Amino acid sequence: MKNAFILRIILTILLLWQLSTPLISQSKKEVIAEYVPLDKEPVFQMPTYSGITRDYRKFATATFTRGQKKITVFLYQNMTLIRQPQYKDYLFLPFKDDTNGAESYGGGRYMDVRISTVKDGKIILNFNKAYNPYCAYNEGFNCPIPPQENHLNLSIRAGERNFESKRGGK
Secondary structure, X not given: OHHHHHHHHHHHHHHHOOOOOOOOHHHOOEEEEXXXXXXXXXXXXXXXXXXXXXXXXXXXXEEEEEOOEEEEEEEEEEOOHHHOHHHOOEEEEEEEOOOEOOOEOOOOEEEEEEHHHOEOOEEEEEHHHOEOOHHXXXXXXXXXXXXXXXXXXXXXXXXXXXXXXXXOOO
């Protein structure tokens, strides 16, 4: 479990700091989304794959267009994490897409974005930074289940996808 955790931290740092991207530059999967903060949403219990829950709040929506389809996702604040100064502007985007189970981890993937990156009501969602949850590699982690409202009816072929799990299979 310790090795999976260390690997996950290294990959997350590389993705967040853009020292490495899983795709070549011509294939970047970024969208500019309309960012709308939500007003005083209540804290709720987001379930995890291990059966426990975590305190989150819906913080904003991000809406973008793909083809002829308008897509809205919710961005969440982790109520425990935001107590730490370095995570005050941290937002969490858990999502599932049509690649789950075949081309990417079946339980969905995550992205982290920062409120400070919002400019003129727009936020960039860089799907190259999508990553597999820790529980994809080891059962000892409590990974949030992407809410139904963030199940995308499209394929996101960017970020971390296929991997070999010690838990067996993809």
